[in-house]
Amino acid sequence: MEIKEFDDVVLKDGRTAGIVEVLDSTHFLADVGDGPSNWENIAIELKDIAWVYNRPNNSK
Template sequence: MKINLFDDVLLKNGQSAGIVEVLDEQTFLADIGDSPENWDTIDITLADIERIINRSE
């Protein structure tokens, strides 16, 4: 699965995340949370991702 900058993904733990930085093909920084007030930026790997929800254009 190819993950691009600004893709929205579903994590295996049920959370949705927005990719904000692609570090390499396996490692990403992603924002999780419902709104800017409670967003948190986390490190995730390709193994943490269940599927792509919305592909960036």
């Protein structure tokens, strides 16, 4: 599975996350939370991602 910057993904623990930075093909920084007031920036790995549910048309 290829993950791109700004993809919205579902994590295996059920949370949704927005990819904010691709560090390499298996490591990413993502925002999780319900909105800007409680977003948390976390490091995730490809193995933590269940699927991509949204990819912007103009993604890198």
